[in-house]
Amino acid sequence: MASSYPRLRSLLEASPLWPFLDRHYSEFAWVRGQSHKVLIELLMRRRKLSVLRVIGLRRAGNHAVIFWYLAQRPGATLFLNDVVRDFALSRRHHMPSHSRLWVRPPYRTPTQLVVSYEDPPLAELAAMPTRIDRFRPRTMMIIRNPYNLFASRLNWPISDIADDPVWRADLVERYKNYARAALARSAPLRGDSVVANYDRWATDEEYRRQLAEELGVPFSDANRDYVTGYGGGSSFEKRRFRNEGSKMAVVDRWRRLEDDPRLREIAADEELRSLSHTIFGETDDLARWLDGCRRDG
Secondary structure, X not given: OHHHOHHHHHHHOOOOHHHXXXXXXXXXXXXXXXXXXXXXXXXXXXXXXXXXXXXXXOOOOHHHHHHHHHHHOOOEEEEEEOOOOOOOOOOOOOOOOEEXXXXXXXXXXXXXXXXXXXXXXXXXXXXXXXXXHHHOOEEEEEEOOHHHHXXXXXXXXXXXXXXXXXXXHHHHHHHHHHHHHHHHOOOOOOOOEEEEEHHHHHHOHXXXXXXXXXXXXXXXXXXXXXXXXXXXXXOOOEOOOOOOHHHOOHHHHHHHOOOOHHHHHHHOOHHHHHHHHHHHOOOHHHHHHHHHHHHHO
16 A cells, blocks of 8 residues: 555655644544555565553543544554554555554654554454464553443433434443453453453552553653543533643542432442442442442342
8 A cells, every 4th residue: 555655655764744733633634544554555565563452341541542642652653543443454445444653752653653443442452363372462450440430321412322222231231241351361462461440540649650550651641631532522511621630530530420220220230330339449439329230220
C-alpha cells in the first residue's frame, strides 16, 4: 500500500506534518484515515516496533487511561481505537472506528503503536493471530469496579445493554471472564502484561506513578484530568469536566442508579460480588447496598 502513495509516504515521514495532523485530526477524517493506513503499513514493515495492546470493556475508563499513558510517553504514537477483532490479519484490514496520531516533541515518525480492543471475548482474542504478533506486543487490561461500570453503561446515551437483557446478562459473564483473567494472569494476559485498576488509577497518584513505571514510561501525570470525546465522553457529565476529570465521582457511579432494577439485578450476582471484592474491596455503603440487592434478588 505504501508504494502506491509515494508522495503521501514522503509527507508522512516529514516531521513538520506531525503537529499539523495532531491539531487537525478531526477536521480531515478521510485524509487522516488514508494517511493512517499508510502509516500502519510503514510500521508493519519495521523490524522492531513497540506495540501496546489494550483490552477493556466499554465504559471501563479505557480512554482516560490510554490518553494519560500517551501523555507520559515522549514522541509520536499511532493510536487505533476500538479495533475490530480481525485487525491486522491481512493488508486489507478494517480501520478502527477512530484513529489518532498522538504527538509530543520531538516530532518524528511514530515509534509506537497502541491498539485498543473494546469488549472482545478473551478466548477469541487469545487465539487470534495478527500482524502485530511478531513485535511481541505488551498487553494492558483495564478493569473497573463492575457496579460503577454497569451503572455507566446503563446510563450511557448510546447504551447497548439498557434495553437488552440477554446482552446484559452475557456482558456480566464476560466481565467475570475479564476479572478471572486479571486475577490469574491467564490468556491473553500471559507473558508481558499489565493490569490497570481503573478505580485506583482515578483516585491514587502513587498508583499512577507505579503504573507508569510498570509500563516503562516517565511519570508526569499529564492528562490525568483530560476527558476525551470518545464515546461521547462521560456517561453522566459528557464533557462538562473536559479538563477537570478528577472532579467526577467515577468510583461512586452505582449511587446514581442504586434503585434501578437492572443494576440491582446485576448486583445480586454472588460470583460477580466475590470477584469484585477480591479486586476492588468494598466500602461499607457499597456492602450494605449489595446485601439489599441480594435479598431482593
